[in-house]
Amino acid sequence: MSTPSGTKAQSIGPLSGGAIKDMLLAARLPIAIVVTLVLFGLVEPRVLSLGNFRNIAIQASYLSIFAMAQTMVILTRGFDLSLGYTVSLVSVVASMAMVAMGGGDASILYGVGAGVLIAALIGLANGLLIAGIGINPLVTTLGMANIVMALSSTISGGFPVTGLPRGLTAEFAQGSLMSIPIPIWFAGLVYTLLFLTLKATKFGRSLYIIGANPRAAVAAGIRTLPVLVLAYTLCAVLAALGALLLTARTGSGEPNLGGNLTLEAIAAAVVGGVRLSGGEGGVGAALLGALFITVLSNGMNLVQIDGYLQQICLGVIIIVSLIVNRDVARR
Numbered sequence: 001m002s003t004p005s006g007t008k009a010q011s012i013g014p015l016s017g018g019a020i021k022d023m024l025l026a027a028r029l030p031i032a033i034v035v036t037l038v039l040f041g042l043v044e045p046r047v048l049s050l051g052n053f054r055n056i057a058i059q060a061s062y063l064s065i066f067a068m069a070q071t072m073v074i075l076t077r078g079f080d081l082s083l084g085y086t087v088s089l090v091s092v093v094a095s096m097a098m099v100a101m102g103g104g105d106a107s108i109l110y111g112v113g114a115g116v117l118i119a120a121l122i123g124l125a126n127g128l129l130i131a132g133i134g135i136n137p138l139v140t141t142l143g144m145a146n147i148v149m150a151l152s153s154t155i156s157g158g159f160p161v162t163g164l165p166r167g168l169t170a171e172f173a174q175g176s177l178m179s180i181p182i183p184i185w186f187a188g189l190v191y192t193l194l195f196l197t198l199k200a201t202k203f204g205r206s207l208y209i210i211g212a213n214p215r216a217a218v219a220a221g222i223r224t225l226p227v228l229v230l231a232y233t234l235c236a237v238l239a240a241l242g243a244l245l246l247t248a249r250t251g252s253g254e255p256n257l258g259g260n261l262t263l264e265a266i267a268a269a270v271v272g273g274v275r276l277s278g279g280e281g282g283v284g285a286a287l288l289g290a291l292f293i294t295v296l297s298n299g300m301n302l303v304q305i306d307g308y309l310q311q312i313c314l315g316v317i318i319i320v321s322l323i324v325n326r327d328v329a330r331r
Contacts (some may be wrong), residue, residue, distance in 0.1 A: 001173060007261070012229075026267040029089070029292055033288075033291060034294050035295055036292070037122060039299075040302065040303060044291030044302045044303050045284070046297045046302055047298070047299055047302055047303075049224055052298065054181075055087045056294055057181070057184055058183055060187075060290050060294040062187075062269055063265065064190075064246045064268070064287050065239075065245070066238070066265035066290075067228040067264075067269045067272070067287070067289055068190055068191065068269075069234075069238035070235065070265045070266050070268075070284070070285045071206065071281060072231050073235050074275075074278065075198075075208060075210075075211045075271055075274070075278055075279065076207055076231055077208045077210075077211050077214070077277060078141075078231075078278075079138075079276070080137075080141050080235050081138065081145050081262055082141045082148055082260075082262075083235070083258070083265060084145070084259060084260065084262035084265075085258050085262075086088050086122050088148075088152040088242070088243075088255050088256035088257045088258040089118060089245040090116075090239070090244065091115075091244035091246065091247045091252070092155060093114050093118050093155070094111035094243070094247060095111065095164055095247060096239065097113075098111035098162070098164055098165060099161060100164075105166075105167035106170075108165055111164075111168075111244075114243060116178075116237055117241075119236040120240075123233035123234070123235055124236075126232040126236070127228050128229060130232065131224060131227075131228035131229055147299075153255050156255040158255060159255075160255070161253030164252060168247070171248075172244070172248035173248040175244070179303065190283075191283055194283040195283050196248060203227060203230065209222060209279070210224055210227060210278070210279075211277075211279035212279030212280070216222060229296075263314065266294055266318075267317065268286055268292075268293045269281070269286045270289070270292040271289040271292055271293060271317060271318070272289025272290070273285040273288075276322070293317075296317070300313070317318070
């Protein structure tokens with residue numbers, strides 16, 4: 001039977017094996033999250049409790065902010081190894097500013113301003129060194145990490161900064177809006193703003209073009225210097241936001257608050273599908289990756305897996321994700 005135009009009508013049959021494989025690849029991370037929850041739930045029923053789901057959502061909201069921050073620079077073929085230490089320095093500086101201003105709720109604004117300012121300066125320095133002078137992102141951010149780590153330990157004396165406003169923890173760690181914890185609202189806001197930035201602005205499109213082909217970006221008239229500087233500055237400012245939320249959660253300025261956040265943030269972005277070679281991925285991928293890393297970490301903690309083994313597991317996941325993403329990119 002022919003259509004009026006003379007072409008043969010194609011019947012809609014069952015999905016081919018290739019189509020099913022493509023669908024499974026696209027949904028691989030949500031499937032992995034569900035499978036991970038079920039497997040840990042079989043060993044420890046508390047994993048599947050509503051209380052634990054809420055805990056996972058809150059923990060993932062913190063990590064997702066850092067993962068989305070890393071995504072902004074990974075898209076340009078870079079990364080920020082100083083992110084974790086920036087978190088620690090922001091926590092210390094913001095806390096000291098609040099204490100210096102009397103420790104009342106009004107001092108929160110001073111702490112936020114000080115934390116964001118110091119993070120912006122770190123990101124600006126990274127961007128200028130990488131884009132302006134041409135130093136490799138690995139060398140630049142690794143050197144910056146050492147500087148920031150030393151500053152954090154020096155100005156705090158290696159001890160937590162206490163005496164923070166009670167309202168900081170009450171509002172930004174324990175507070176909720178429409179029964180949804182405040183950290184989740186912040187993660188959702190960051191996701192929305194960055195999603196729109198990447199999809200609907202010249203800056204966002206430039207990040208993808210620079211990451212996919214730097215020479216083509218220059219040929220297209222894109223000014224790479226301001227784009228890269230803004231990307232690294234934005235990465236650091238987002239790290240400051242996450243640092244302030246974590247500071248509210250701990251109730252003190254911690255010089256070691258960053259911990260393994262740099263590795264976890266990069267892992268979350270890579271697991272989600274953001275390519276280290278640049279030009280591919282997005283904040284949605286970082287969000288899913290952060291959720292998977294959090295589910296995995298939460299499950300391992302509840303079944304009491306040793307912390308060192310957890311780090312080994314995280315490293316293996318990064319390597320496997322890189323292999324999977326490479327194979328998907330070749331399809």
